[in-house]
Amino acid sequence: MLRADDLVFAHPGQPASYRFTLEAAPGQVTAISGASGSGKSTLLDLLAGFVHPASGRLTLDGVDLLPLAPEARPVSLLLQADNLFEHLSAEENARLGLPRGTPKAEAQERVASALAEVGLAGFAGKPAATLSGGQKQRVALARTLLRARAVLLLDEPFSALDDETRRTTRDLVGELTRRHGWHTVLVSHHADDIAALAEAHYRIVEGRLERV
């Protein structure tokens, strides 16, 4: 279980502070909604380790995550845009999810398998810049599969997609979360995404998380 207990944070120079408490279960999508500027992205930054709380606890299955740097946390990220390095191919982008020093043959095999799992079997050599928005998100999901981290943080990942791509990518995220037992936290202001995907739902009101 991913638990945030009373995580307190305030942006420098701003009087308003956040106080977050939540639980995200494995194999489930936990949705976070709230008005613009309510602190949704700040919550993800706290979970990912980009900002540090003044107090509180953050644990995964009892292990304290707060002392860990972002790269050391068991966390993968999927943002609205800029998830891929445009000058690399789909395969090269996905391969960044593997530990350094993975033998070339093994890496090729695992990348091919991950790309196939997200429905991009024939796309390995394609430059990221030539992929559509939905394909880019799928490559990022393939990289998440290869990283094999227990927590997946999603920040408005479907906002830039058309309706059809949005539905298929959303279904894929739900399916991968269940299959791999990820603790997926989805930040979204789209009620239909939350309704279709989330097993738990919190709303941020005045800097606090309220269970819906």
Add this chain to the structure above:
Amino acid sequence: MLTLPHRPLRIAAATALTLLIAALIAAVLWAILDAATDAASGSRVDIPHLLRMTSLQAGLTMVLSLLVGTALAWALNRLRFFGRDLVVGLFAAAIVTPGMVVAFGLLSIWGRNGWINQATESLFGIRFDSPAYGLSGILLAHVVLDGAFAARILLARLDSIPQNRLKVGQSLGLSAWQRFVLIDWPALRGSLPGLGAIIFLLAFTSFPIVLLLGGGPANQTLEVAIYTAVRLDFDLVGAVRLALTQIAVCSIVILLASAFTPVPSALSRSAQPSWRDAAPVRVLQWLVLVIGTIGFALPLLSVLYDGLASGLLRVLGQASFWRATLTSLVIGASSALVTLALALILSLGRSAAHLPAARTLLGVPAYAYLAVPAVVLSLGFFLLVRALGVPGGMAAPVVVIFANSLLSLPFAIATLGPPLDAILRSRGKLIRSLGLSGWRQFAAIEYPLIGRDIGLMLALAFCFSLGDLGVIALFGTQDFQTLPLLMYRALGSYKSNDAAAIAALLLIFTIAAFVGLPRLLERIAHAPRR
């Protein structure tokens, strides 16, 4: 495309000005060509050698400056420390720091009797051969200036990397090398060819540094050779041939450079989260930053120290100094105002024009200086004034002001053009719905929003003019001289204490203008930071 109201007056004014500048440049080129065909006598200038030498130093300057600039930008992008803004501001000032002042500072540090030799002799009894003269000296001075300039431009590129990309990279645990290759390099590489071309042109047309540190004909460049041919050898034919060669090479480089991404002149502040590299890499970053900052700041500090310590009182007691100061300030202020008028007319006209061809045409005057550099422009004016029978003394102030304005024009247009375009893009519909046009549009919308940019542009133009030696060198007389010319003449008469004091005051004036003018205009215009 926004359905903006037509602005025929703005476009007509810009078109008329473009044609006027084109006619003037054509007259200057005609004067040069006419002198070339009229002249019957031979010339002793060795163009192949000069071309080889100029290209070599400009090419080496370009490569070394890009390397130094990339390393410094990388270190500055990563490190957060008290005084960082000051270091960034110091590098931003490189573009306006007079070449003469830097050259003089390098002589203070690395010269035969410079600080390094004095220190090593008193400590270890050893003296080094001075690297401040000849090709090494020219390269050192150019890399100090252009490396700092490159660092500021490239830092802006690194600072504009999307935060999401950095978050993904940090979350993936990229190593320092992977981070550079995957995130930094793609952000930098688009700017490198354009920036490289600008540095090549700046070095190719460099005048005061080569004049002061060149150390003789072996290291001369085309620009200095033109000056020598006109002022010292009275070889007009040689000067004209050199000028034509210079124009040809610069035009080719500009044509090649125009295919590259333009280099932005507006530099944003960094708002990136801190992503620290591993400890050994941070040690390397600090090393790069300390060496780079000392390399750039020490010559300037030595100029201030030497100048304010020794000959200041003597110089302040000289009538010629006060005359030269007044001339410099009047010429600097006048050419800054003329540049502002030219740049505003051209930029407003260009932003109002919808047709791509019209926008291209109205952008042409910006390239005038780059194709026809300072000494060549002066030579053309010099010949033109002579052909028209105008007394040199009468024409000199007007020519110097106008030539300096043309020299500043590319930087002025690069500073004012993009924000004016952005205002029309973001507020075009509002302007139309409010029925604003003409002066009301400028006074209510454009001026307040570009107040700081106008200040920056005025500061750039003022500083360029204040530090110019290329134009004044051909037109200056005993009665009409600016601070750089006075300093050059003091050096020529072995009055190095006087030269040091003038260099220090020139540096203080430049820094005061570069720092003060943008803030002053921002306050006057009540301009918000965009």
